[in-house]
Amino acid sequence: MTAQVNQTIGATAPAAGQVTQLRVLRSEWTKLTSLRSTVWTLAAALAFTVLLGAVLSRVTANDWPHYSAASMRTFDATATSLSGMYLAQLAIGVLGVLVISGEYATGMIRATLGVVPRRLPVLWAKVAVFAVACFGLMVVANLVAFTMGQAMLSSRHLDVALSDPGVLRAVLGTALFVTGIGVLGLALGTLLRNTPAAIAVLFGVLLVLPQIVGALPQRLARIGDYLPSTSGDALMQVVRTPDLPSPAHGLIVLLAYLVVTLAAAAVLLVRRDA
Amino acid sequence: MTATERERGDHMIEARGLEKRYGDRLAVHDLSFTVRPGRVTGFLGPNGAGKSTTMRMILGLDRPTRGEVRVNGRRYRDAVAPMHEVGVLLEARAVHTGRTAAKHLLALAQTHGISRRRVDEVIDMVGLTDVARKRAGGFSLGMGQRLGIASALLGDPATLILDEPVNGLDPEGIRWIRSLLRDLAAEGRTVFLSSHLMSEMALTATHLVVVGRGRLIAETTVDEVIAGASPAAVHVRTPQSAALRDVLAGTGVTVTATAADTLEVTGRTSVEIGEAARAAGLVLHELTPMQVSLEDAFMDLTRDAVEYATIGAEVQA
Numbered sequence: 001m002t003a004q005v006n007q008t009i010g011a012t013a014p015a016a017g018q019v020t021q022l023r024v025l026r027s028e029w030t031k032l033t034s035l036r037s038t039v040w041t042l043a044a045a046l047a048f049t050v051l052l053g054a055v056l057s058r059v060t061a062n063d064w065p066h067y068s069a070a071s072m073r074t075f076d077a078t079a080t081s082l083s084g085m086y087l088a089q090l091a092i093g094v095l096g097v098l099v100i101s102g103e104y105a106t107g108m109i110r111a112t113l114g115v116v117p118r119r120l121p122v123l124w125a126k127v128a129v130f131a132v133a134c135f136g137l138m139v140v141a142n143l144v145a146f147t148m149g150q151a152m153l154s155s156r157h158l159d160v161a162l163s164d165p166g167v168l169r170a171v172l173g174t175a176l177f178v179t180g181i182g183v184l185g186l187a188l189g190t191l192l193r194n195t196p197a198a199i200a201v202l203f204g205v206l207l208v209l210p211q212i213v214g215a216l217p218q219r220l221a222r223i224g225d226y227l228p229s230t231s232g233d234a235l236m237q238v239v240r241t242p243d244l245p246s247p248a249h250g251l252i253v254l255l256a257y258l259v260v261t262l263a264a265a266a267v268l269l270v271r272r273d274a
Numbered sequence: 275m276t277a278t279e280r281e282r283g284d285h286m287i288e289a290r291g292l293e294k295r296y297g298d299r300l301a302v303h304d305l306s307f308t309v310r311p312g313r314v315t316g317f318l319g320p321n322g323a324g325k326s327t328t329m330r331m332i333l334g335l336d337r338p339t340r341g342e343v344r345v346n347g348r349r350y351r352d353a354v355a356p357m358h359e360v361g362v363l364l365e366a367r368a369v370h371t372g373r374t375a376a377k378h379l380l381a382l383a384q385t386h387g388i389s390r391r392r393v394d395e396v397i398d399m400v401g402l403t404d405v406a407r408k409r410a411g412g413f414s415l416g417m418g419q420r421l422g423i424a425s426a427l428l429g430d431p432a433t434l435i436l437d438e439p440v441n442g443l444d445p446e447g448i449r450w451i452r453s454l455l456r457d458l459a460a461e462g463r464t465v466f467l468s469s470h471l472m473s474e475m476a477l478t479a480t481h482l483v484v485v486g487r488g489r490l491i492a493e494t495t496v497d498e499v500i501a502g503a504s505p506a507a508v509h510v511r512t513p514q515s516a517a518l519r520d521v522l523a524g525t526g527v528t529v530t531a532t533a534a535d536t537l538e539v540t541g542r543t544s545v546e547i548g549e550a551a552r553a554a555g556l557v558l559h560e561l562t563p564m565q566v567s568l569e570d571a572f573m574d575l576t577r578d579a580v581e582y583a584t585i586g587a588e589v590q591a
């Protein structure tokens with residue numbers, strides 16, 4: 001045993017393997033794809049997007065004769081078929097939290113930061129790998145949901161085509177929004193280092209804050225334009241209504257949230273004891 | 275880290291005036307020591323003495339409140355290839371429970387571009403081949419330790435830092451890790467391991483950094499600790515204890531009566547006592563030399579420092 005140890009130590013270890021951002025990216029990809037919870041959560045997000053979009057499109061088609069004239073005028077066939085986003089954002093948001101809070105919960109974070117003591121490459125790699133995986137998956141999910149939804153709506157000739165103005169932008173914008181919520185979860189997980197706390201804050205921002213803002217008096221209602229949840233509606237819309245800000249506004253608000261929370265997460269990740 | 279660099283022996287751990295404060299609790303106070311290559315250095319102290327905190331500071335996981343610690347002449351955080359400089363086994367498990375042992379090691383290896391072959395190699399070395407594709411959450415404490423040791427060896431590091439490495443290992447595993455650590459030190463590596471057991475240290479380490487209540491008590495060797503321990507007493511039972519007392523009296527001899535017919539003698543060996551008793555015609559019922567245990571030797575070494583530290587803590591409070 002002893003002799004064997006002497007022989008094998010260092011036999012194939014590389015001479016000078018340095019830490020690079022690319023290598024940390026590869027490591028984080030391995031981490032993301034080697035957990036069953038990741039695979040299941042991504043599958044759930046895909047299923048929610050496709051199924052809810054299809055069901056709502058079908059129900060709308062059936063119920064169309066009962067719609068008011070005003071509702072018919074503002075009906076958005078694209079947004080209806082993409083509305084699985086409301087559930088998918090929760091699944092992806094939780095997964096974003098877990099990408100880092102799972103490491104704090106299990107103690108893995110000490111191994112991770114022990115081998116990359118500069119720390120920031122880990123955060124950037126987690127964000128990049130997770131964002132690319134989510135965006136890719138959500139583009140596929142939204143395209144499938146859109147196609148199925150439009151097929152359901154075509155019985156009432158309500159369907160639109162991907163080539164119609166603003167439709168492709170809405171499909172991609174919705175995927176971007178869901179990805180953004182996932183990254184927001186990742187930033188919250190880094191800041192709070194605790195799974196339940198980070199999920200509670202994320203769900204509070206997505207589900208509770210809009211309710212509170214909705215109860216505000218009319219002159220303060222525009223505060224709602226600056227919530228991340230409104231960004232999702234703004235990015236998803238093709239038929240513009242006065243209730244919602246523009247897609248560009250939605251995108252800027254979403255990015256502002258991400259920049260601020262990620263910057264805070266980066267500062268604290270470097271400063272705090274692991 | 276090339277072989278020639280290792281032979282030059284310029285890699286060591288140097289702590290200078292390390293201090294760590296958590297709120298108003300002082301975990302480590304003005305701690306300075308040097309850990310040199312080519313030997314196994316034990317980091318010894320009771321639980322709560324600040325050993326884990328110090329190890330976390332060496333690795334840059336915790337930031338010192340004051341002072342600094344250098345590995346190979348620079349802060350660990352500034353190392354370009356940390357896994358090749360230092361291999362780490364932390365006391366608390368640092369593995370995601372949902373990931374297999376193989377994927378866990380692969381993810382760590384990839385940060386440094388270390389090959390899959392090396393991952394398989396360390397898995398074989400620590401004897402986890404059969405369970406490498408199983409999730410780490412189901413591992414026993416001993417398997418978890420082996421996985422931790424595998425991750426420490428991945429980068430073929432010049433320095434190994436291990437927090438309570440024998441914790442949870444079975445007897446075969448403990449013997450394996452002892453010989454592994456000695457072999458690694460014999461190759462010129464720096465090996466620094468913590469334990470709260472002097473007896474464990476005596477079997478694994480040759481040099482010691484002893485701490486108590488976050489302060490340095492001694493930088494010494496295992497041999498010195500044993501040699502410096504207070505001499506062993508001899509337990510004597512005799513119906514003529516008063517007479518034996520007079521016979522044994524002399525410079526450097528302490529005789530304490532622990533019962534009417536029982537004496538504890540220091541400064542005379544059991545042979546000397548037996549022969550003196552026979553010469554004086556005294557009857558002995560029992561003559562037992564008492565062993566100085568390593569734990570006693572350790573307690574002797576730490577007693578003053580611990581008492582001092584207790585007073586210090588009270589003054590602060």
